[in-house]
Amino acid sequence: MRSVAEISAMLRIPLGVTRILVADMAAENLVQLHQPQLDAGKPDLNLLERVLSGLRRL
Template identity: 80%
Template sequence: METLVHSTLPPYQDISGLIPEYQAIITLCRQVRSVAEISALLRVPLGVARVLVSDMAAEGFVQLHHPQLDAGQPDFNLLERVLSGLRRL
């Protein structure tokens, strides 16, 4: 859920041949987003967003960054970003 995602494709690359969900995720992830943000912005269940992002990572369309937690403590910067994203909705 807190995994960060960003597009590996350049903005000028034609993505019109991809399925609409992939196109939307690539467009959203031109800025780094969490899987939870992707789920909320696309209005799809979290599980669906996780599968789509996982499939896209396997195909090389996006890159994943897993935040490291210090001794089980949450990353406050990540929590602030998620909260900010939720407020924008």
């Protein structure tokens, strides 16, 4: 599995274009989309804390 951002970077095309291409391919059942599961829609607090810590170190 790859994220849309990874596909965009690999193909060296803009993210918006990649999103449209992936959506069109999904509509034709050429790819399967998987969405991350969040606990009741809440962000991962541990991840947010690590990002904040990394930003503070910049």
